[in-house]
Amino acid sequence: MTGAVPAATVARLPGYLRALRELDERGEATTSSERLAALAGVGPAQLRRDLSWLRPRGVRGVGYDVALLRERVSQALGAGADLAVVIVGVGHLGHALASHLGGEGSGFRVAALVDADPGVVGTTVAGLPVEDDREVADVVRREGAVLAVLATPVDVAQQVCDRLVAAGVRGILAFTPVALRVPPEVTVRSADVAAELQILAFHTQRQG
Amino acid sequence: MTGAVPAATVARLPGYLRALRELDERGEATTSSERLAALAGVGPAQLRRDLSWLRPRGVRGVGYDVALLRERVSQALGAGADLAVVIVGVGHLGHALASHLGGEGSGFRVAALVDADPGVVGTTVAGLPVEDDREVADVVRREGAVLAVLATPVDVAQQVCDRLVAAGVRGILAFTPVALRVPPEVTVRSADVAAELQILAFHTQRQG
DNA sequence: AGTTGTGAATCGATTCACAGCC
DNA sequence: GGCTGTGAATCGATTCACAACT
Numbered sequence: 001m002t003g004a005v006p007a008a009t010v011a012r013l014p015g016y017l018r019a020l021r022e023l024d025e026r027g028e029a030t031t032s033s034e035r036l037a038a039l040a041g042v043g044p045a046q047l048r049r050d051l052s053w054l055r056p057r058g059v060r061g062v063g064y065d066v067a068l069l070r071e072r073v074s075q076a077l078g079a080g081a082d083l084a085v086v087i088v089g090v091g092h093l094g095h096a097l098a099s100h101l102g103g104e105g106s107g108f109r110v111a112a113l114v115d116a117d118p119g120v121v122g123t124t125v126a127g128l129p130v131e132d133d134r135e136v137a138d139v140v141r142r143e144g145a146v147l148a149v150l151a152t153p154v155d156v157a158q159q160v161c162d163r164l165v166a167a168g169v170r171g172i173l174a175f176t177p178v179a180l181r182v183p184p185e186v187t188v189r190s191a192d193v194a195a196e197l198q199i200l201a202f203h204t205q206r207q208g
Numbered sequence: 209m210t211g212a213v214p215a216a217t218v219a220r221l222p223g224y225l226r227a228l229r230e231l232d233e234r235g236e237a238t239t240s241s242e243r244l245a246a247l248a249g250v251g252p253a254q255l256r257r258d259l260s261w262l263r264p265r266g267v268r269g270v271g272y273d274v275a276l277l278r279e280r281v282s283q284a285l286g287a288g289a290d291l292a293v294v295i296v297g298v299g300h301l302g303h304a305l306a307s308h309l310g311g312e313g314s315g316f317r318v319a320a321l322v323d324a325d326p327g328v329v330g331t332t333v334a335g336l337p338v339e340d341d342r343e344v345a346d347v348v349r350r351e352g353a354v355l356a357v358l359a360t361p362v363d364v365a366q367q368v369c370d371r372l373v374a375a376g377v378r379g380i381l382a383f384t385p386v387a388l389r390v391p392p393e394v395t396v397r398s399a400d401v402a403a404e405l406q407i408l409a410f411h412t413q414r415q416g
Numbered sequence: 417a418g419t420t421g422t423g424a425a426t427c428g429a430t431t432c433a434c435a436g437c438c
Numbered sequence: 439g440g441c442t443g444t445g446a447a448t449c450g451a452t453t454c455a456c457a458a459c460t
Binding site for chain 1: 218227245286289291293302303304307309320324354386387388395397408409413
């Protein structure tokens with residue numbers, strides 16, 4: 001298939017990439033859709049349909065070349081490119097995320113930390129200086145960041161979001177419980193922990 | 209409508225609940241689907257269709273009663289019930305999540321913290337003692353927890369998950385990048401930060 | 417007059433099932 | 439013989455558009 005990759009497919013690609021990494025590290029050079037799908041927790045038909053958008057060049061009767069496929073998926077996801085990410089809001093969560101993502105090969109580079117609290121600005125967190133909120137735009141441009149993590153209090157989230165967008169950020173991961181308004185060329189994904197727990201709570205009430 | 213609420217609808221309910229809370233706090237007693245939808249960032253038709261699963265009892269020509277609707281949604285999501293949540297893995301992320309959820313009215317009660325590291329077990333984090341990993345089952349049963357947050361290293365995630373499920377946990381929020389295997393009555397939601405960033409990275413590459 | 421609730425239509429995503437290829 | 443890639447079928451979710459109601 002050719003054309004735009006469906007959003008539902010994109011959302012599963014990271015899972016495939018992880019599974020491929022696992023196979024690669026085990027030294028398995030080739031894999032079947034059945035095996036890979038099992039590792040990723042989906043059905044084989046779905047996996048093949050998803051991969052078909054990436055021109056996978058699998059071999060009928062044999063399977064996929066792990067290294068090649070890994071490269072394809074990795075490239076689609078911008079992994080390995082070490083894209084710059086700016087973290088806005090260095091409270092408990094922002095701090096933890098800085099360490100978490102900064103740590104090892106997450107595939108991303110935490111380029112800068114930004115906060116509004118004068119007591120935090122100037123300190124060093126996870127090896128990086130915390131910079132001033134109001135200079136967010138400069139920071140984004142300086143680092144060439146296209147991605148941002150938003151971990152501020154709710155009431156300033158939209159304002160910070162606007163500044164990020166104006167500075168050229170194209171994707172925002174929001175830990176803040178609010179529906180951010182952004183222009184259509186910017187993508188927002190919600191990572192609201194309480195909301196996720198609420199969804200789980202719903203499911204536990206049903207079907208039990 | 210009656211019957212099982214679609215998963216896609218459930219995933220939007222927390223957003224509606226937040227919007228309703230906002231209206232309620234502003235003292236607005238009644239609202240239209242148009243207004244509520246705008247606050248939640250969805251279309252009015254979708255909002256009405258979603259709410260129809262909850263028997264909303266809106267009034268034609270007038271709108272919805274905010275307090276009543278809030279109660280309906282809140283109840284569906286188990287919010288206000290202060291469900292017990294156990295956090296497993298008290299590293300950077302687990303620590304931050306404990307503070308984040310324990311803090312204010314998240315609608316959940318962080319009932320216990322659990323870790324494998326002997327250097328962490330016994331310490332107090334966010335006002336709670338960190339308990340031993342191996343007693344996870346006892347802790348879950350003691351607190352009557354049906355929900356768990358999984359923030360352990362990858363390599364022990366499946367094992368911990370198995371113990372949680374055996375102890376009666378029905379919903380797991382996993383920050384670990386791995387496809388957990390659980391029986392069908394247990395729901396898992398992934399909150400893998402790196403994966404979320406990868407998805408955003410994909411979208412920034414296209415269309416722009 | 418104005419807004420909900422919902423059939424009907426549309427759109428998108430998943431699954432089936434098999435032709436095509438190694 | 440075995441596995442991929444994909445048309446066709448199915449399933450689910452969104453949107454349209456309007457009848458029902460206050």
